[in-house]
Amino acid sequence: MAPMRPRPSISKERFPAVFSNFKTQTYHDPSARGVGSHAIRCLDWNPLGTLIASGSADRTLRVWNPDRPNVRYSTELKGHDASIEKVAFNPVKDAELCSLSADGVLKLWDVRTKTCINEIKGLGSAVSLVWHPDGEGIIVGNKTDTLFFIDPAQFKVVAEHAQDVQTNEIAFCWSGKRIFVSTGEGRVKILSYPDLQPVFQCGWEDKPLTLNGHTSSCLSLALQPTARFLASGGSDSIISLWDTKDWLCQRTLIEMTGPVRNISFSWDGMYVVGGSDEGNGLEIAHVDTGVYVHSVKSQTPSPVVAWHPTKYQLAYADFGGLKIIGIDSDRKHNN
Template structure:
């Protein structure tokens, strides 16, 4: 796959000028009047070229053309992780919950999904004659069982493997070429305090470094562990938050690591010194940072949020300048944005949380 053309980088005084006139485009699943309800989107992912955009709700996956908001040109993968799957725990959990979708970073048509049915599924998403379609009309191209409720999924940069974390804190490496999984759960001694955290998950999420030789893991104790891959040996621990760490992202330039926490803050770390350069605040301090995304040039950062101690975060989507920590622009929203994602080559922003469904700022523009 040839690398897509990238927009020219905009300086921090130029980006607001570009973004201010733009109106978010609604990608609604309604064929008539958009629903006033907030669709509970649990994940957003762009394809490597940015021509496709995938979202998931509790029971289905939808793949959009990024410049076509009409639902008739999209495709819905119904029953993506079907009921009647594996039951887990003493109470049992049926399937029908899609937790995460993520496009391969190297192959345009390959989409992965994970769910509470204990399955990781690979979908082959094609666009014959300009119409989105899937292999087998919605049938997954391959399945891999990881044996428990999958709560996070992340691709390695080479597109041949994924890390999948289960609710019971077991981490699997899935080889996409062979459709096999290996238990790579990091082994280290837990402190008595962490052993007392009954029902909590030690790892909330993981992200590969750009080179793929390290993994950044967010934990319940307010730290991020830097692990060697594939040995998963602990290399270093970043401590900078008073609450659980939920989200972590490595900038495309490799110079910064962003960490989002339940304390409503985002810490930015210099990857050369491993010192925190900035502490960024969300629009509302009642917000817990659950999602992070860097722009394609690594210059800007956005964050999605979740409920913190029973309180919703405030409206507004801040766009932070990574080098200075400044808020260069705030996008007005009705509700608190929950999931966010920069386009891989343009200054387009996809976000969820507002009424009607998915919204994309910049869709159809040249930058």
């Protein structure tokens, strides 16, 4: 893919005024009639940010053109028989999408042709899905704490790894040599990939280093695009920001209401936001200071959030449907 044109970042001081002037666009899906069975459970942008996929509790899997909010300009991908729990675009192929349903079915789609290229069944009650940064591997995790390693080329499971602790979310480092695993103990494990060995040891205790930042289950993870910070979110309503140089918690964000189900960094890594299935709104924080710079009001809780990969556009779930702030950001960014 062609390299992205660098965009200027918005300073902490300017962000509230600039972002509050951005338009919020609603995407009209006739299936969405408020909260309930249609509720969106996952979102993901493709690498160029020209498409965004949404997966819903009623099995609706849809790929939207963010510039065309009417549903007739979207693509519905049909074939799942259970709630769509995760969607993830291949990080190096703009039109290749994976979707994971609650009944343990993983499907690989070509969104240009609306074709299901391949599928894997029998992954259990699935909860997590992540691509290797080079697009050469996929990891799926389920509620029985088994990690499945999948070869996308053959689209088959090549390894299974049972974990000894409740395993919730998985994230890769950008080199693809390590994974971060959030656990029910409120910790984050740092493991080598693909052999899943602890990367660091606590010298004074002679045991694997884990990041202990939550008083209850750690549910979500996100690595900053610049890789300086790893964010972890817990059922204690806290987002912890870990410095990846010394693995110390630099700050905690405590303005969330309810469990932190999802975390997303802005394209430049300057801002972070969490999603929760409680409360009515989103709180955007400046990463380097922990200062909250903008509040987004919503009609219902917004458990899923996703920043655009190259722009200040924020997608989130509200009232059963998709909304995106900043579709007009290119016109207003430099004003």
